Amino acid sequence: MNKNICFFSFFFLFMFSMMNFYLMIYFVMNNLIIFLEWELISFNSMSVVMSILIDWMSLLFMMFVSLISSVVIYYSKSYMSSELNLIRFIILVLLFVFSMILLIISPNIISILLGWDGLGLVSYCLVIYYQNLKSYNAGMLTALSNRIGDVLILLVISWMMNYGSWNFVFYLDFMLNDFVMMIISMMIILAAMTKSAQIPFSSWLPAAMAAPTPVSALVHSSTLVTAGVYLLIRFNLLIVNFFFIKILLLLGMMTMFMAGISANYEFDLKKIIALSTLSQLGLMMSILSMGFPDLAFFHLLTHAMFKALLFMCAGVIIHMMNDIQDIRYMGGVSFYLPLTSLCLNISNMALCGIPFLAGFYSKDLILEVVSFSSLNLFVFFFYYISTGLTVYYTIRLLMYMMINDFNLLSIYNLYDEDYIMLNSMFLLLFMSLISGSLLSWMIFYYPYMIYLPFNLKMMVIYVSLLGGLMGFIISNMNIYSVSKFMMTYNLSNFLCLMWFMPTLSTYGLSYYFLNFSQNLLKFIDMGWSEMYSGQGIIYILKKYSVFYVIFQMNNLKIYLFSFVLWMMIIIYLLFMNI
Numbered sequence: 001m002n003k004n005i006c007f008f009s010f011f012f013l014f015m016f017s018m019m020n021f022y023l024m025i026y027f028v029m030n031n032l033i034i035f036l037e038w039e040l041i042s043f044n045s046m047s048v049v050m051s052i053l054i055d056w057m058s059l060l061f062m063m064f065v066s067l068i069s070s071v072v073i074y075y076s077k078s079y080m081s082s083e084l085n086l087i088r089f090i091i092l093v094l095l096f097v098f099s100m101i102l103l104i105i106s107p108n109i110i111s112i113l114l115g116w117d118g119l120g121l122v123s124y125c126l127v128i129y130y131q132n133l134k135s136y137n138a139g140m141l142t143a144l145s146n147r148i149g150d151v152l153i154l155l156v157i158s159w160m161m162n163y164g165s166w167n168f169v170f171y172l173d174f175m176l177n178d179f180v181m182m183i184i185s186m187m188i189i190l191a192a193m194t195k196s197a198q199i200p201f202s203s204w205l206p207a208a209m210a211a212p213t214p215v216s217a218l219v220h221s222s223t224l225v226t227a228g229v230y231l232l233i234r235f236n237l238l239i240v241n242f243f244f245i246k247i248l249l250l251l252g253m254m255t256m257f258m259a260g261i262s263a264n265y266e267f268d269l270k271k272i273i274a275l276s277t278l279s280q281l282g283l284m285m286s287i288l289s290m291g292f293p294d295l296a297f298f299h300l301l302t303h304a305m306f307k308a309l310l311f312m313c314a315g316v317i318i319h320m321m322n323d324i325q326d327i328r329y330m331g332g333v334s335f336y337l338p339l340t341s342l343c344l345n346i347s348n349m350a351l352c353g354i355p356f357l358a359g360f361y362s363k364d365l366i367l368e369v370v371s372f373s374s375l376n377l378f379v380f381f382f383y384y385i386s387t388g389l390t391v392y393y394t395i396r397l398l399m400y401m402m403i404n405d406f407n408l409l410s411i412y413n414l415y416d417e418d419y420i421m422l423n424s425m426f427l428l429l430f431m432s433l434i435s436g437s438l439l440s441w442m443i444f445y446y447p448y449m450i451y452l453p454f455n456l457k458m459m460v461i462y463v464s465l466l467g468g469l470m471g472f473i474i475s476n477m478n479i480y481s482v483s484k485f486m487m488t489y490n491l492s493n494f495l496c497l498m499w500f501m502p503t504l505s506t507y508g509l510s511y512y513f514l515n516f517s518q519n520l521l522k523f524i525d526m527g528w529s530e531m532y533s534g535q536g537i538i539y540i541l542k543k544y545s546v547f548y549v550i551f552q553m554n555n556l557k558i559y560l561f562s563f564v565l566w567m568m569i570i571i572y573l574l575f576m577n578i
Helices: 001-029 057-081 088-106 109-127 133-164 177-197 204-210 213-235 244-263 269-289 291-319 339-354 357-373 376-405 417-442 459-476 480-483 489-496 497-530 534-555 555-577
Strands: 034-043 046-054
Touching: 001 088, 001 489, 034 088, 034 109, 046 057, 046 088, 046 109, 057 088, 057 213, 057 291, 057 417, 088 109, 088 213, 109 133, 109 177, 109 213, 133 177, 133 204, 133 497, 177 213, 177 244, 177 555, 204 269, 204 497, 213 269, 213 291, 244 269, 244 376, 244 489, 244 497, 269 291, 269 357, 269 376, 291 339, 291 357, 291 417, 339 357, 339 376, 357 376, 357 417, 357 459, 376 459, 489 497, 497 534, 534 555
Parallel strands: none
Antiparallel strands: 034 046
């Protein structure tokens, strides 16, 4: 039964993907959009309607989501074969896919909230799938970071009550300069930043690598994290002339830069790939905020393919390395796992933007459009340095895994004959090779012809070569020269720990409150309130008792005299009352 559910899910999702593909071609050729809606409740001129928007964009994204999820489920058949609760795992993944599809096809903010919340909840369940303390912490950080976005979408729902309906598609054009729409677009941007892990919400994405590797391949590379970008593509008409979009451009570039630098310091294989995802998300967000939603969507799709493949290769290698993720133990993988290394290297090259692979078409186009745009030198340098850093950490990963010696055990048995994993990886490998050219021919109505000076046109190649050279040189240095190269220990600590963002978003938020509570407990609950209530009264009574015991034990005369004295006082009081 366990194996059958994998096959059935794979078959269903793959066929669904193919259906979406053919439908998408039909919709693009005939320029169709289908809008379905049916009314659920109507009260006081407020109607709650369920609506579905099907156009080429939603069909194409659904095709990619279902294709990757079908491949990941097929891969899980082997990867999770020792798992007792495999059915539960597959059902969680399917729930995730259906939430994502609901998010993709809904032009209605309420159904978007349903899909959005479904993504967050299922993502939490999948992150804490391996139940240990690290997973619980990561899951909590993920859930609470995404919860900010959920709350913002709830606020958007309440603000959209002013318009009498929640179908935001109708309001995008003619409500552009409305004050309420400005508030709504600001909230949408913030919500998208939480889901797509932009600064200052970046820390949850590397933490979510506590999930099983198939989950990382599906959820944290291609679908969940791109939900924010997709939402902004849908709301694009609203936010393109909005002042807050410039802040998004800055934050997107900072995310891209920060993730690129942190990936060069990281030794955990899955975290390196997660930081590379973060860098590409920063790229999508920043090009989106410059007013090119079609380019952002194009890069989103090509990136989904090779990043899912990269995670799958990482999963195979982690399996072989006895579940160790530290790249310092790995090495010489290309001798023992040739086919996995082939997939890993091609997906890495696609990530770098090597010409005529998937990543090249979208990344090169984005960088040329940036060179063409009228933005300042700061933006220009940020884009190109981040591109160089991508090649830098890729070459570093390559040096550690392919070229170094194997460092794990003196006796080892590595094999590359897990055909279920390999078949699923080869499907994505094929897509990583062709999806860039395929999409660039299909989704752009006219070919982009960008005319630039020769050196500016070749700038992408220059920074890529420079980044690759730097990665090669620094991987060959010993550790002392690397620390010298990076000036100080404190600076490298700052760069290594994602600009202290994980610390700030966990301890930074809780430390002062918890510290205040501790002081409150110490000085009030266990301090003054004890002094003035229970313990204080006991203390006073005890002291008096001790005082009287001295009288009672030592001197009968004093005891009797005190007794007489008490009697006299009582009689005096009684007479005074009379």
